[in-house]
Amino acid sequence: MPTTRKDQAIATGEGQLCAKLVALDTFRENTVLLARDCAALRPERLRGVRKVEVRSGRGTVLAIPLICDDPNLVAAHEAGLSQPLARRLGARPGEWLQVRPAPPLDTLQAVRAKVAGETLSAAAYDAIARDLAEHRWSDIEISAFLIACASSMTAEETLDLTRAMVAAGDRLTWDRDLVVDKHCIGGVPGNRTSLIVAPIVAAHGLLIPKTSSRAITSPSGTADTMEVLARVDLSEEEMRSVVERCGGCITWGGRVRLSPADDVLISVERPLSIDTPEQMTASILSKKLAAGSTYLVLDIPVGPTAKVRDRREALRLKKLFEFVARRLGLELEVLVTDAAEPIGRGVGPVLEARDVRAVLEGRADAPADLREKALLLAGRLLEADPNMPGGSGAKRARELLESGAAARKLDQIAEAQGPSPVDGRLGGLIHEVLAPTSGRVERIDCLQIAAIARRCGAPSDPGAGVDLLAKTGAQVRKGDPLYRIHGCEALDFGSAVDLAGDNSGYELAS
Structure with a gap:
């Protein structure tokens, strides 16, 4: 036999x-x-x-x-x-x-050294980024690395990690000297300006291949919100086709293997809610460099309940971004913006996509704060155009928005990327949080509103989230609705309602 x-x-x-x-x-x-x-x-x-x-x-x-x-x-x-x-x-x-x-991984010795507070070499970060990109570390090992870096990491180490993360993946190149992008560090619910900025800039004629992350600690990331309008899981070939046809795209960066080590780190950062300045800098800049960007406008929102709490912290972060970007040849402009309250009204993918559409279509109920912030950022990007007269970027951005050119451009991009794979309907479970007394809305806690939106299922359930009905400065009477919670799953929805009952996130002044 x-x-x-x-x-x-x-x-x-x-x-x-x-x-x-x-x-x-x-x-x-x-x-x-x-x-x-x-x-x-x-x-x-x-x-x-x-x-x-x-x-x-x-x-x-x-x-x-x-x-x-x-x-x-x-x-x-x-x-x-x-x-x-x-x-x-x-x-x-x-x-x-x-x-x-499996033989022991040499890079885990570097992790142990980092846990002990040592400074790692550029070669160590190169090896770490390769092992991360090849999925050679477990989540426990990744967590140890993240926590160790959160305890001590120099600016030079941040530069080395950023460079290593770019080298460990693919890098896109374009046939233009000027490739622009815009990014916000996050921490402000509803701040979905990219879906307005990118169409304005592309409609003007600048190249903006926007690759975005999904949410880490927020109820929705740019990719999560765009997915309500179109497919974002594009391959590199598909992404190039969209950019060549439309002058821009809004896609999820994980599919095109741009800084894949960052995607691995983000997947562990999300449940741990870790987002340190050093990791944030390496994550954002590695993605932008890998996407081929040459000019970036970075938005750092500052507010009492935002990710960055005061101007001093914002200045430190600004300098770190500028240091790394300069050493890696990326032209960077940093804007420190106000984040006293959520931007727009919707918090969660479907609700945020609704606000974006309202702004682009010029509807009377469009959130004015979302519109004006998007115009500010788009105007700064347009100033990078060497053919644009200095100081005219903001005016040009408004023209493109009000003429409907930006709305048509987003429609073109969405059609080129393909139909959305997600259910774009709002969650059918609804609860209104009412004003306990009459008075003026004095303060809205960004962290608490974001926590409530995440608790009820956002962004995993695109239709879950919080719809703000009263913003800072509004006069309300006792029993008036402050916001509406939308949920898709009863368990998550009930938990969010309980959380809002413990702390609504609103402060009223008589």
Whole structure:
């Protein structure tokens, strides 16, 4: 009787196992299921080993092993691949894989050094960025790195990390010397100016290939809101096609592998709510450089409940951004703006997309604060045009908005990117938070409003969020609605209502 490949693997113990795709989504983690009686790698060999190396003909990925006692799930000659592992490995069902204990990662020594407060070299950050981009670290290891960097990180280290993150991924180039972009560091609910700025700038004729992140600690990121209007998960080829046709795009940066190490860090930063100045600088600038931007307008909102609380903190952050951008050849203008309250009325993807449409269409109910801030930022970007007379950027931006050119440009971009894959309807569960007394709205807590919107499901549920009905300065009577909570899932909605009941986020003055 002839000897099969399976028999050979069992007989020789050469580490060969047959790939079996398991319907198990482990989110970001690479996980491989091994049988208790695994023919090629005995579980007792894995004691003290946190990872195994899984190699196919197309690459090698490190994975966390789980031991399985159910032969129906994974047999002795099989390696059960979770969905993320199978995708990154490019594995096909039934192909033979080599599985062995993974050698220790040298970069984890750098993490331990960082935990001890040491300054890391540029070479260390290069290696770290490569390992992150190749998904060689577990979430626990990434968390340790983030927390260690939050404790101590120099400006030079921030520069080295930014440069390393750019080098670890792809980098886009364009056939123009001037490629502009705009970014806000976040922390202000509803501040969705990019969806107004990008169409204005593209309508003028400047190139603005805007790649955006999804929300980290907010109820919606630019990509989350744009996804209500159009598809944002574009490949590099698709993105280039949109930019060539429309002069701009508004896409999610993770799909085009621009600074992929940043996407890995963000996925862990989000649940930990970590967003330090150094990580923020490296994240934003690495993405912009990788996208081919040459000129960036950066918005740093400052307010008592914003991400940046005072002017001194804003100045420190501004200088850090300027230092890194200058050393990497990116022309940067930083604007410090007011963030005393949320911008616009909607907080959450569908509600924010509604406000953007209202501004672009010139509707009477469009939020004036969102419109004016978008015009300010668009005007500063237009000033970068060497053919634009100095000081005329703001006027030109207003002309493009009021003429409808910007609205038509967003429609063109949305059509080119493709139809939205998400449900654009507001959540059907509704609760109004009422004024406890009569008086004037004195203050709105950005953090609390954002927390309520996230608690009710935003941005995972695009239709969840908070619709502000009274802004700072408004006179309200007892029982008047201050804002409306929209939810999609009863459990999340109830939790958000409870949170608003404990603290509405509004302060009223008699």
